Amino acid sequence: MTRRDLGAAAALALPLRAEMLLAEQAQPAEAAKADPAKEDLVARARAQVRSAAAALDKVALPMAVEPAFVFKP
């Protein structure tokens, strides 16, 4: 099994013992306060994706510069 399998259905379902779950006793996560409509947030996030891409367009990139990832056959 590799690290790639982690997000997939490799989880093993075991019954959870009540004493293990101290997280249950913690304060519940609070919802974000008074945020704009969810659709507006997604639109803003998408705009951020576009503006980051636009910032990259300003960098002078000679053709010879290759991506910084390594492929090992």
Place this chain on the structure above:
Amino acid sequence: MAKLDNDVFFASIVELNQRLLKKEFTCVELTRGFAERLEQQGPRYNALALSLREQAVKRAKDIDGELKRGRTRGALQGIPYGVKDLLSVKEHPTAWGARPYTGQVFDFDATAVERLGKRGAIPIGKLAMVQLAGGGGYRFPAASVTGACMNPWNRAHWAGGSSSGSGAAVAAGLVPYALGSETSGSILTPAAFCGVTGLRPTYGLVSRYGAMALSWTLDKVGPLCRTAEDCGLVLAAMAGADAKDPGSAGKSFYYAPEFQRPFAEIRVGYAPVDFDGWVAPEARAAFQAAVATIRGLGVKMVETRQPDLPYNAVLFTLLNGEMGSIFEDLIRSGKVDQLADAKQIAGLKASLDVPASAYLKAMRVRTLVKEAFDKAFYEEYDVILAPSRTAPASPIGMALDAGRGSSAPGPSDRGFTAIIPAGNLAGLPALSLPCGLAGGLPIGIQLVSRPFNENLLLALGKAFQERTDFHRQRPPA
């Protein structure tokens, strides 16, 4: 039964190991003491995700047996620690701080946990984290299934993230050390905010097998401890090649700070504007004293600044591109809406929009980042010195994207203010050292060096901590 007092709970790994070998307490007594303290006080800070006490005490009995037979395995043997709930511990829930994953259980230990186990280290709890290590961008500290993690120095303030519980638990003396992770700032930030020592290793030095992936090319696993020396010991136990992690660098690490070059030969690059202009006014004196302490080690101080490149845009594009692919099922299934922060939900959804052309361009600009730092580390400096964060921890209810302090524009000179994204893009190691208090809250400096140069960072960190005592200070009771 030995009575464990605060001198035990706030001791370093080295000190605890020495006391264990002198039989001042047994491993069972030490483990039970820390585990009970973590269970009782961890929820006070929302630092604990899951107690592992039962399993830990069983393991401690085995360790006591080994010690009786004279089988010693090094300084970590018998010492309890906490694990960020991003790393799997076999047959126990690993929730990644996120509601959609609270039932998730893996049938294997993360490599880092397994390797520490081989040295006799004992995990006593899974520690709270920002959900999905903050992927998508979160607006409030409460972006976690365990709630906002509180700072032991002042519970009205945040512990930092995403390794929130790791920073808080070490600071509060609930564990002697903890494992955290960093994609961009998630070890350095809680270390600085909580007043502990955090080490972000070189990319690929520590296996990420068993760790939640947020970004394949940015994620690193590292320790948060009481001292630089402890960070070196933990790193030495965890580091090394792992065929199960495609990002593994295939290199080992041996903690040997004594074999570094004399400090008089070390060039430390820093930007005075970081410490005079960018840091919060209430922190300025403490930061400047820290710079003077580093200078007092006899190093050559070199005034300089970071190479001029769009680090934030590069990191944002890469992180979102990879994160969107990793969490595509979560996003498309709609389960992403179960997360605790609306901004983070939106960010995750938008991450699917990163075009391949932008991702590849970001990866090409990343090559320029790497080349720029390779050049700088050869021509200008051996180590970069910068604030870990420019201000202490924010109030717990405050939005993280709210402006703090003066509305006046900052200095035009950017100094090394982008060293966190830049250092992560270039895969550089960094060490955060507590260097004082500002308004009663800790602040930290970071030392950054070229890849696989952790021993130099740790040597400088150890020397800094021999001349200061910030790493020994304890939060108010």
